[in-house]
Amino acid sequence: MTIPASTIGTDQAAVVFDGVSKRFAASGQSAAFTALNNVSLTVGRGSITGIIGRSGAGKSTLIRLVNGLEKPSAGKVLVDGVDVGALDEAGLRELRRSVGMIFQHFNLLSSRTVFGNVALPLEIAGMDRRAIDGRVRPLLDLVGLADKHGRYPAELSGGQKQRIGIARALATEPKLLLSDEATSALDPETTQSILELLKRINADLGLTVLLITHEMEVVKAVTSDVAVIDKGEIVERGHTFDVFTHPKHETTRALLSGLPGSKLPEAIARGLKPAAAAGDRLVVRLTFFGAAAERPLISQLIQSIGAEVNIIAGTIDDIGGKPYGSLVVAYGADPETSGKADRFFAENGLVTEVLGYVA
Amino acid sequence: MSPDLLLLIGKATLDTLRMVAIAGFIGALIGLPIGIFLATSGKGELFPAPNVNRAVGLVVNATRSTPFIILVVAIIPFTRLVTGTSIGTKAAIVPLTIATIPFFARLVEAAIRDVDRGLIEAARAMGATPMQIVFKVLLAEARPALTLALTMTIVSLIGYSAMVGAVGGGGLGDLGIRYGYQRFRPDVMLIVVIVLIVLVQIVQSAGDRLARGFDKRGRKT
Numbered sequence: 001m002t003i004p005a006s007t008i009g010t011d012q013a014a015v016v017f018d019g020v021s022k023r024f025a026a027s028g029q030s031a032a033f034t035a036l037n038n039v040s041l042t043v044g045r046g047s048i049t050g051i052i053g054r055s056g057a058g059k060s061t062l063i064r065l066v067n068g069l070e071k072p073s074a075g076k077v078l079v080d081g082v083d084v085g086a087l088d089e090a091g092l093r094e095l096r097r098s099v100g101m102i103f104q105h106f107n108l109l110s111s112r113t114v115f116g117n118v119a120l121p122l123e124i125a126g127m128d129r130r131a132i133d134g135r136v137r138p139l140l141d142l143v144g145l146a147d148k149h150g151r152y153p154a155e156l157s158g159g160q161k162q163r164i165g166i167a168r169a170l171a172t173e174p175k176l177l178l179s180d181e182a183t184s185a186l187d188p189e190t191t192q193s194i195l196e197l198l199k200r201i202n203a204d205l206g207l208t209v210l211l212i213t214h215e216m217e218v219v220k221a222v223t224s225d226v227a228v229i230d231k232g233e234i235v236e237r238g239h240t241f242d243v244f245t246h247p248k249h250e251t252t253r254a255l256l257s258g259l260p261g262s263k264l265p266e267a268i269a270r271g272l273k274p275a276a277a278a279g280d281r282l283v284v285r286l287t288f289f290g291a292a293a294e295r296p297l298i299s300q301l302i303q304s305i306g307a308e309v310n311i312i313a314g315t316i317d318d319i320g321g322k323p324y325g326s327l328v329v330a331y332g333a334d335p336e337t338s339g340k341a342d343r344f345f346a347e348n349g350l351v352t353e354v355l356g357y358v359a
Numbered sequence: 360m361s362p363d364l365l366l367l368i369g370k371a372t373l374d375t376l377r378m379v380a381i382a383g384f385i386g387a388l389i390g391l392p393i394g395i396f397l398a399t400s401g402k403g404e405l406f407p408a409p410n411v412n413r414a415v416g417l418v419v420n421a422t423r424s425t426p427f428i429i430l431v432v433a434i435i436p437f438t439r440l441v442t443g444t445s446i447g448t449k450a451a452i453v454p455l456t457i458a459t460i461p462f463f464a465r466l467v468e469a470a471i472r473d474v475d476r477g478l479i480e481a482a483r484a485m486g487a488t489p490m491q492i493v494f495k496v497l498l499a500e501a502r503p504a505l506t507l508a509l510t511m512t513i514v515s516l517i518g519y520s521a522m523v524g525a526v527g528g529g530g531l532g533d534l535g536i537r538y539g540y541q542r543f544r545p546d547v548m549l550i551v552v553i554v555l556i557v558l559v560q561i562v563q564s565a566g567d568r569l570a571r572g573f574d575k576r577g578r579k580t
Contacts, residue, residue: 096486
């Protein structure tokens with residue numbers, strides 16, 4: 001049995017949002033609005049926690065509260081037990097040196113080389129030249145860009161720039177890494193390689209990662225815990241696997257519907273009928289987790305019902321490191337075949353959902 | 360061309376260079392921090408002081424909207440206070456400097472404001488002090504634009520310096536007016552114009568080249 005993220009004790013928490021609200025006063029042409037409304041959330045130490053929401057949901061504001069780039073209007077944000085809102089400017093600067101941050105548009109200095117960019121936070125912290133050199137080189141190795149140390153950002157690809165951003169964020173040896181849409185400007189392949197790097201850093205350095213994103217793919221690929229934010233409120237949270245397999249809130253479902261394999265092919269969806277006629281086939285969605293996802297279920301199904309099975313749509317994937325599968329299959333709707341199938345599903349602990357009938 | 364004329368042109372060129380160099384140097388030295396202040400002291404910025412920002416902006420605008428020739432005459436008492444005289448090349452440097460400060464400050468402000476806000480946020484997230492952000496981020500990133508701003512300032516100064524002949528400022532402009540225009544010597548006028556064109560050309564190409572060298576944004580593998 002796993003413990004939901006929300007019940008993790010504060011002593012194990014890297015970050016705690018406690019009833020946090022953020023209101024922006026009206027200024028110029030923009031009206032006053034509430035970016036966050038009474039948000040409570042715990043980020044477990046050593047976890048990769050994702051906060052997902054559509055743009056304008058308040059996730060950028062939320063992540064900026066952690067290192068004090070924004071101040072809460074109400075409530076408290078605790079980082080390693082320290083109340084961020086109570087810190088003065090000097091205290092905030094000290095905190096920020098122990099919290100790394102990476103950005104959607106990388107925010108590298110164009111005037112500095114790769115080496116110079118990674119060295120910047122160390123210069124800011126007042127470290128001497130030699131010590132900086134000793135710190136930067138292994139970081140460039142870690143992100144796989146040691147050979148690029150004398151290049152300028154303009155000479156690098158997006159993925160390479162983000163690797164530099166990560167190396168820079170790690171330079172001060174933080175315990176917490178904030179990722180602000182770090183892969184949103186990257187293509188899918190590069191996104192995967194950056195996510196792999198984040199996972200590796202999380203595992204090897206024991207670094208807590210708090211990331212915000214609007215892409216379910218990102219949450220699915222790396223996070224252990226997730227919170228869904230909508231209109232400034234947390235609408236759902238828990239272990240990523242649970243949220244993905246049993247989404248409760250409408251926003252979560254809407255975000256999940258963008259994932260491949262979750263939708264029926266258009267031609268099939270159009271041909272679905274709510275009731276069976278003679279000779280029709282039954283369309284069923286099977287969802288299976290854990291060990292079941294690794295067994296040859298379809299061939300076993302065919303054997304046990306003694307009839308043909310069509311695979312209409314499907315995906316087998318990892319969510320938060322656990323295998324998860326979703327298959328849409330069709331087989332004879334006659335009572336004998338479907339009865340055998342039902343027994344097979346029950347014996348194997350598969351979750352099924354009847355979608356309809358096709359001719 | 361007589362050796363006397365050559366001597367006159369040589370001296371006038373040196374006078375112009377001296378005025379431009381000194382006024383440019385002092386003007387930029389004072390204009391730079393004012394420009395940085397203008398770019399960073401708005402509401403919610405690094406050194407928030409919106410009222411002072413507005414006041415400084417007002418003074419800068421007032422100085423910039425005063426025609427240079429009027430500025431030269433209007434500040435004669437101040438010029439005398441600083442240099443002990445109100446005529447000659449030395450005296451001319453005072454109004455030239457005064458005119459340079461707001462001109463350069465506005466260009467600096469624009470150059471600094473052009474630096475990506477994301478870089479300021481990144482630096483803040485690293486725990487940088489506002490001063491560190493100015494020196495390590497803003498000035499470093501704005502260096503190509505600042506170089507071009509300085510170039511533009513010097514070119515304008517060369518133009519302004521032609522006007523200080525009105526207070527006996529000397530230099531190429533003065534030579535052109537007194538010999539070329541008042542004594543009907545089109546040859547002198549032509550030479551003055553050519554020397555000015557060459558000067559501006561040299562300054563502009565040197566500035567452009569320097570700025571390109573500082574600019575690492577456009578490089579591709």
